[in-house]
Amino acid sequence: MKKRFHINRLDHQLYISKSVLLLVLFILSIGLSACGEKSDNSPADSRLIIVGFDGMDPNLTQQWMDAGVLPNFSKLAAQGTFHPLATSNPPQSPVAWSSFATGLPPGEHGIYDFLRRDADTYSPDFSISKTIPPENILNIFGLNIPLDEGQIINRRQGVPFWSDVESEGGRSSVIRVPVTYPPDPIHRMMAGMGVPDLLGTQGTYTLYTTRSLAAAGTSSSRVVRMRPHRSGRIETSLEGPTDPLHEEHQTLSTPMILEPTAEGAKIQLGGETIELAVGEWSPWIRVEFDVLGPISVTGIVRLNLVAAYPRPQLYVSPINIDPEAPVVPISSPADYAADLAGKIGLFHTIGMPEETWSLNENHISDKTWLEMLKTNLDEREAMFFDAMTKNDSEVLVGVFVQTDRVSHMFYRGIDPEHPLYPETDELARGAIEWIYKEADRILGKVMAEMGPDDRLIVLSDHGFAPFRWAVNLNRWLVDNGYLVLKAGKTQSGIAFSNVDWSKSTAYALGLNGLYINRKGREAHGIVEEPEANVIKARLIKELPRWTFTPPQATQAVAVEDTITTEAELEAEVEQEVTPAPGQAVIRQIFDGDVIYAGNANGDAPDLVVGYEPAFRASWQTTLGAVPKDLIEPNAKKWSGDHCITPEAVPGILFTNFKPEQPISQIAQVAAYARKHWKQNQAKTP
Numbered sequence: 001m002k003k004r005f006h007i008n009r010l011d012h013q014l015y016i017s018k019s020v021l022l023l024v025l026f027i028l029s030i031g032l033s034a035c036g037e038k039s040d041n042s043p044a045d046s047r048l049i050i051v052g053f054d055g056m057d058p059n060l061t062q063q064w065m066d067a068g069v070l071p072n073f074s075k076l077a078a079q080g081t082f083h084p085l086a087t088s089n090p091p092q093s094p095v096a097w098s099s100f101a102t103g104l105p106p107g108e109h110g111i112y113d114f115l116r117r118d119a120d121t122y123s124p125d126f127s128i129s130k131t132i133p134p135e136n137i138l139n140i141f142g143l144n145i146p147l148d149e150g151q152i153i154n155r156r157q158g159v160p161f162w163s164d165v166e167s168e169g170g171r172s173s174v175i176r177v178p179v180t181y182p183p184d185p186i187h188r189m190m191a192g193m194g195v196p197d198l199l200g201t202q203g204t205y206t207l208y209t210t211r212s213l214a215a216a217g218t219s220s221s222r223v224v225r226m227r228p229h230r231s232g233r234i235e236t237s238l239e240g241p242t243d244p245l246h247e248e249h250q251t252l253s254t255p256m257i258l259e260p261t262a263e264g265a266k267i268q269l270g271g272e273t274i275e276l277a278v279g280e281w282s283p284w285i286r287v288e289f290d291v292l293g294p295i296s297v298t299g300i301v302r303l304n305l306v307a308a309y310p311r312p313q314l315y316v317s318p319i320n321i322d323p324e325a326p327v328v329p330i331s332s333p334a335d336y337a338a339d340l341a342g343k344i345g346l347f348h349t350i351g352m353p354e355e356t357w358s359l360n361e362n363h364i365s366d367k368t369w370l371e372m373l374k375t376n377l378d379e380r381e382a383m384f385f386d387a388m389t390k391n392d393s394e395v396l397v398g399v400f401v402q403t404d405r406v407s408h409m410f411y412r413g414i415d416p417e418h419p420l421y422p423e424t425d426e427l428a429r430g431a432i433e434w435i436y437k438e439a440d441r442i443l444g445k446v447m448a449e450m451g452p453d454d455r456l457i458v459l460s461d462h463g464f465a466p467f468r469w470a471v472n473l474n475r476w477l478v479d480n481g482y483l484v485l486k487a488g489k490t491q492s493g494i495a496f497s498n499v500d501w502s503k504s505t506a507y508a509l510g511l512n513g514l515y516i517n518r519k520g521r522e523a524h525g526i527v528e529e530p531e532a533n534v535i536k537a538r539l540i541k542e543l544p545r546w547t548f549t550p551p552q553a554t555q556a557v558a559v560e561d562t563i564t565t566e567a568e569l570e571a572e573v574e575q576e577v578t579p580a581p582g583q584a585v586i587r588q589i590f591d592g593d594v595i596y597a598g599n600a601n602g603d604a605p606d607l608v609v610g611y612e613p614a615f616r617a618s619w620q621t622t623l624g625a626v627p628k629d630l631i632e633p634n635a636k637k638w639s640g641d642h643c644i645t646p647e648a649v650p651g652i653l654f655t656n657f658k659p660e661q662p663i664s665q666i667a668q669v670a671a672y673a674r675k676h677w678k679q680n681q682a683k684t685p
């Protein structure tokens, strides 16, 4: 039998060696014995239970409470409190949940956006975690053998409240809270947003097709062209991680075979043969990538037959790290993931498993995507209630992110002004209400499972707004002379490929960040300190003055029968074509020096863009591109968002008690949790 080993990964390189593996096993054994000391299974009294529903919006919650479809939220509000909860700036999940965990503002916890920019290259970089490779690598016979262990680092600074509780003798269970990778060494933790897939990315799926499909053009997907034999049999392969031992970084792969069946297709993968009908999800399939001799790396995937023969299309999920043989630590203690898989079955381990991009690219249908999301929800629910019924932690925290993902993808179903609204069907129009009802159902289960002295906090990290217009902020910076393109260029690809840095003073990257091209900080910076303040002041003043007039609706103006004269007709037409007064694109620009005192990690943007609802940075802006137009209609299914001015998208807070101290801002939850623990300790004789 093959052995499965642990690896570390940086960018496209993997490193592995038996000595590292022995070291990892040694560390794991320390982790286990340390945990052994703590594994006091005595029941926990007066627990603090915190349930997060990512992106749950106060207005939608109130609306559906009023309609009587969220009975458990209504009951909880009646028992204690319900009010909006101020979010972080910017109102992005990694930023807000980091403030939630530590009680610190972004300037002190150091997470400012999903994406940070690498000042040496002006490239976007994942801001949540980073992997440091082993320093010493022995290069021999074409193999890269690491001589010491690499590291994975959570970039979030500060101490989360659950670690404080632990250091004072308490026990914490923390289930899938964003920005908890690698996991903290506590009583029980399943890492959330930040855990990569087996390729080291945040979720790369593969679409196999016999049609000529343009590659999606994003890093989130791979499109593989399949060529059937006359019988319909297709021999292809699933590409896995890069060979960790070879200098050439060849890709490891495992074979896959498709054959037609009456219902759909028969697929052989990972030593299993399964039959799928069109639209059907497969169970988890374990795939193994042989490295060398007895060494292999395993992951798990799910398949969906998107289209049937004669032109089959097969969707393969990102290759999740196998919870029964994790190549990187995903839980605390290290064997908790495997134990849990033994109990509830295999589950998604990747930090952001709701494969939103596959729906955005129309690679899978609304129905297929919602089925995948339901699986995710079921897994999180099983994990959370497993921890809750064990009743061995004074602090229990779980975050369900599915509320956020459905809101992103189906806002088009509740926003009549979204370009895709006319195309939505009953399923799409009801999706957000459905996930809110699911949240209510889970809340009901939590309330039923609570002890009489347990305290409950239910919160979200931000609310939601429509996303109708994609703003190419870098185009505005070019048009207004801040960002300068190379001679002869009118546009630029991602990572500012056509930008002339010797003439550029400011650039936008990430969902809300604006940076000054500072001398001494950016690789080709030109702006000196005093001038930087002048540029910032100008942008703070100019950008909120930018107005946009939406083009007239495309539906033709019906000339009604009542119009009889030429003059009446002219008047009517004129009325229709008169542009609506322009609306502001940006409500406020925030000064990073003011809102991010401390500038932890040194990543703070110089300015933060607070878009008006309905507007958001375009995907191209987030990656540092300069497309042709200033503002484009958002024709994607990702139709709701919250990366706008924070005052427009507060989250929610419910408690089953009247808080002794106000909790009006998400960062105040940590202080409440610490105080609750201290009070409980004081009560215990």
Ligand SMILES: [Zn+2]
Binding pocket: 055, 093, 404, 405, 408, 642
């Ligand atoms: Zn979101």
